[in-house]
Amino acid sequence: MIGKNVLTFTEIDSTNNYIRLNYSNLNNGDIVTSEVQLYGKGRGDHHWISEKGNLYFSFLLKKEFAFTDMFPLLTVISVSVIELLREYGIEARIKYPNDILVENKKICGILIETTGYQSIQSVIVGIGINVNQIDFGILNEKATSMKLRLNNETDITEILNRFIDIYNKNELIQKETIYTVYKKYSYVIGKYIHLNDEKHRIDNITLDGLLELSSEGHVKRISFNEISLEELYDDK
Ligand code: BTN
Numbered sequence: 526m527i528g529k530n531v532l533t534f535t536e537i538d539s540t541n542n543y544i545r546l547n548y549s550n551l552n553n554g555d556i557v558t559s560e561v562q563l564y565g566k567g568r569g570d571h572h573w574i575s576e577k578g579n580l581y582f583s584f585l586l587k588k589e590f591a592f593t594d595m596f597p598l599l600t601v602i603s604v605s606v607i608e609l610l611r612e613y614g615i616e617a618r619i620k621y622p623n624d625i626l627v628e629n630k631k632i633c634g635i636l637i638e639t640t641g642y643q644s645i646q647s648v649i650v651g652i653g654i655n656v657n658q659i660d661f662g663i664l665n666e667k668a669t670s671m672k673l674r675l676n677n678e679t680d681i682t683e684i685l686n687r688f689i690d691i692y693n694k695n696e697l698i699q700k701e702t703i704y705t706v707y708k709k710y711s712y713v714i715g716k717y718i719h720l721n722d723e724k725h726r727i728d729n730i731t732l733d734g735l736l737e738l739s740s741e742g743h744v745k746r747i748s749f750n751e752i753s754l755e756e757l758y759d760d761k
Contacts, residue, residue, distance in 0.1 A: 526696075527554040527584045528689035534559040539566050540583035541638055541651040548640065548647070551585050558582035558685060565653065568636055578657040579670070580681045582688075583649055590645040596734030597700040599623050599637065600707040602650060605692040606633050607710045612687060615674050618712035621730060622749045626712055630669035631655075652688075656681055704732050717758040726760075 530552065537543055537559040544557055559582075562575030575581050590598070603619045610617045610625070610632070617627045625633035636651040655661075655670035657678045671679050695703060708714060713727050713736075720738065728744070729737040735746040 526693050528556050529554055531556045536561045538564040540581055541566055541636060541649050544583050544585050544649045553587035556582055556584045566636060567634055573634060573653050576658060580654040580656050580684050582685055583651040586648040590648060593733060600703045601695045602635055604703050604706050605688060605695050608691050609688050613671060615671060619707060619710050620712045621754060627669050627674060630667060632669050656684060713754060713757060717760060
């Protein structure tokens with residue numbers, strides 16, 4: 526269960542970093558949120574520009590995880606964001622592994638970090654949802670927000686509270702059930718990519734988080750760090 530304690534800041538470097546640095550004073554399920562992040566972190570060393578007006582938060586899952594728990598955890602988080610947006614009338618999809626898109630544009634990013642060396646001792650989940658920002662500068666072609674979809678502003682605290690409720694409900698649901706919902710909202714299944722100059726169809730995502738690709742009857746399984754999904758095609 527997350528969200529019994531919510532620490533709120535007006536300005537911070539990164540909510541994920543805050544949790545990492547204050548780990549010993551924080552408990553399982555604690556949430557840290559900030560109006561602005563000065564060094565918001567994205568995946569793969571990217572910077573997550575974090576101006577006032579959007580939702581930036583992280584939560585700590587302070588318990589041991591098996592490596593095989595990670596993809597199911599990701600499905601719970603992604604499905605929770607999808608359901609949250611649907612409550613506001615926004616239909617979003619999950620771009621494997623964990624970007625949330627609305628009509629090809631990113632509305633939410635999820636950064637999962639772990640602590641521990643040979644085993645996972647805890648997980649820090651960071652989520653950025655574009656809420657009231659309407660100008661993304663050079664990223665205008667790639668990013669969107671709730672306000673751009675709805676034409677009106679949404680209360681950021683209300684969104685966080687809805688996320689907490691939805692996540693707490695979903696984490697109790699059987700992982701196979703959430704996985705089925707994850708696949709239903711997948712943006713990538715059924716699309717095509719080029720790999721080693723061959724066209725491959727993305728047939729499936731397995732419960733352990735691998736992409737199942739087929740090309741001329743040959744099936745292969747690969748993980749997200751072996752491939753870029755920058756260019757996805759519909760069959761033409
Ligand atoms: C991505 O690259 O898509 C992941 C972006 C994750 C951004 C969120 S905002 C709250 C939390 N704190 C951070 O520094 N990053 C995550």
